[in-house]
Amino acid sequence: MLDDTLKSQLGAYLERVTLPIEMVASLGDDDNSAQMRELLQTIQSLRADKISVAYDGTDARKPSFSLQRAGTDTSLRFAGLPLGHEFTSLVLALLWSGGHPPKVEQVLIEQIKALSPAHGGDFNFEVYMSLTCHNCPDVVQALSLMAIFNPKVKTTVIEGGAFQDEVNAREIMAVPSVYLNGALFGNGRMLVEEIVAKLDTGAADKDAAKLSAKDPYDVLIVGGGPAGAAAAVYAARKGIRVGVAAERFGGQTNDTMAIENYPSVQETDGPKFAAALEAQTRSYGVDIMNLQRADKIVPAAEAGGLTEVVLANGGTLKAKTVILSTGARWRNVNVPGEAEYKNKGVAYCPHCDGPLFKGKDVAVIGGGNSGIEAAIDLAGVVKYVTVIEFADQLKADAVLVKKLHSLPNVTVHTNAQTTEITGADGKVNGLKYKDRATGVEHHIALEGVFVQIGLVPNTEFLKGVVDLSKFGEIVVDSRGHTNVPGVFAAGDCTTVPYKQIVIAASEGSKAALSAFDHLIRH
Template identity: 75%
Template sequence: MLESTMKTQLQTYLGMLRQPIRLIATLDDSARSAELRELLVEIASLSDKVSLDESGTDARTPSFVIAREGETTGVRFAAIPLGHEFTSLVLALLWTGGHPPKVEPEVLEQIKALDGDFNFEVYMSLSCHNCPDVVQAATLMAVFNPRVHTTVIDGALNQAEVDRRQVMAVPMVFLNDALFGSGRMLLEEMVAKLDVHSEQREAAKLTAKAPFDVLIVGGGPAGAAAAVYAARKGIRVGVAAERFGGQTNDTMAIENYISVLETDGPKFAAALEAQVRHYEVDIMNLQRADKIIPASEAGGLISVQMANGASLQAKSVILSTGARWRNVNVPGESQYKNKGVAYCPHCDGPLFKGKHVAVIGGGNSGVEAAIDLAGVVKHVTLVEFADALKADAVLVNKLKSLPNVTIHVNAQTTEITGDGQKVNGLRFKDRASEAEHHVELEGVFVQIGLVPNTEFLKGTVELSRFGEIVIDAKGHTNVPGVFAAGDCTTVPYKQIVIAAGDGAKAALSAFDFLIRSPLVASSPAKELATA
């Protein structure tokens, strides 16, 4: 089952096991059980510390538990964890076998100290690039806290269960039979939701930090580039990010970043973070800014107020908060979000296998989504407001060649309909004839562009009518000492390479501001004027 390269790599990893483990499988006579058994037999053959036990009796079949020798409980996979989840499988094997995780010691201690009984059920798809983070977080907690139990469920393999629970987006996590969260979540984020006092401790820790020479708000390509360029000047740099990596975490393929032939979003985001950490930048992840108080109002330093109540101070600030998916803002969209309304075709497409779906949007993102989905679902209806598709010609031609795609242009989406529990259709109006149409379907994928994450800046920093931060050629805003870069600004063409370049530019402008500022004299960092 495993390719020779993967098999060799897995054998190397299994050599790191410190204690024996058992794979306890629940199988039947189905083809999928045979496929899972083949995988487990291969794994067991690669290490004398791994054994296979086929005596499992779990209700989910096929499935298997990774347990320590002498135990019968552990992390359960109701899945054949290949694709994006192969790494999750390898890590579950290593952690159960005693290999230490690459996690901050304080986070691991926080996991071990969690007080309560927690039963996680994590729904994922093997094609979802956001799912592994959630799967691995829930797995880690189960391995290191005996009161945490985790089951990882492949939605495509357990379609009846997915339908019964109305799981229409992945990753989706249930805790003790109640919805815990959906979408990409980091380990620290999940642990914080379980540890009720963590937010207050974190706020106090952040507030106690010394002022930064440059504080970057946002950790996407613009923020990461700004951090690297600023840190190389030998000054004190911090990054407060709601999610380090930003939108790149949700990008399936990146093929146009110069010098990188091809990569995927999560790998790119991890590389950004690794380079920033190399320069010993203080990264404060999972932190959302709530307000900025200019230096003229805050007593000499710029104050950034965080959503958790923390307050960070800095001599200069670079705003790189990026953007998010734009909502279509019609009745039914918010009501049926994750109940048929989705924004990531790569992640959620497999959940709609054999079903009818719609894509709203005729730009590159929308047409690419429709092409992708057409290979999985029964039929795709694409709805575009303009009188022609705006995507590149090669994509439009590809879309029009597909037999299971219907295209409606000059069509205004007016409502996403449902039965109260999940999506059952989409209503649109022909803008030429005014005729109303209703399409029966089970899913709607919204792909109509981005909106800048700048709401918290209203009344402080000048914004365009689109909500973008107004900047000049050097990244200056209208507030002294505050700079901006990336997709949250008025710079045209929202591309990774452009955001990174603008982040570097903003950092150089911030440094120029610092060396000309009278505040430099009180800096505990090395003398900026001679750096």
């Protein structure tokens, strides 16, 4: 199951295990069970002195296995094979259970240990994931960490493809999907800090007070995508006090699978790229405040000399200069049915949710690069793909269009306006579109709709403070200045054309240099 190279790498990691680990497998007679047995035997063979495996488990989910530090009553279970993107999650679970410290702040570990349900009992988490989902590992690793450090947190990680009956029964059409004590807790990517904050009701107030007590920054960057990270690195290299308040460090790169056009990096994926951005930024001593959404900007002229950034949790940060790099988000198609059936057939990430539509008919709205890449990706998984494009021709690169037309299970409708996403019994059952040339409306029966129609800037909170274009982009000059003295902007949230990672990074660097120039001149 694991090739020699992977076995060697795994063996090197397992050398860090210092405390005994016990695993108990519940297996059936199917191929997945046989593969799980082989995987567990391989793991045990690499550290037989510290890892024991029993095969007499009686859990109803087969194949599955529990994993815990010997002598503890913690509860972590993997149902289905944790391979693909989740192999790293398994390795980390082994290391943490075996005594190797996680790379999180001790204050967060103590907060996890202190969690306890208000009315007694336990936090019983079930997280459904797919092996091709690049957002799932963050959630799996967060809930695994919590289960390892708090016996009241019990986590079961379920590979949806191996337990399709459960997925269908719960009508799960997007991953990761997290259930707490049988009720839906959340969908999509969540970091451990977010999950803990939802369980610890007093966390937001404590966090706000902690943030408000921070000393003013020379440069405060709002947003942690490529533009924000580059700005932080360039500013920190000047030897000044730099902070980054980011809703999600890495920004949209976290949702990007293949990055093949960044100079000097031949090929990587988004989560790795985002992790590298954060590691480099931290190496310069930048104060990163993750999971922080800005709600308001108060210019220095109104705030008494320092620009203030008011956060969603009520905290306030102060700075001599501010760089806005809030990025953008997926644009909604804004037709009836989209909001109603989100995560019930309406999806935005083909890599994450595509496997849940195996053997089904789906549509992709959008004929640009992202839409056609999504259609090509989905065509290898689903039964049939219908592409709906508003313009009279596809806007994607020629090489992608050629590849799309070579696929036997794809139909393209151009000059087509999506008018409604239809559904029944709480999930998608079709899509309506109007032929813009004839005015005739059509209905396509399908079970999934992937929306891929571009981006909208995250700038709503800036209205009335900085100048915005008619598209909501922050208006900047060639140096990244906004109309507000001491406030700069960079990246996908600005009027700079071409929303690309390399362009965002260069604009972030430019904004940092402009902010430093402002500091030394004022």
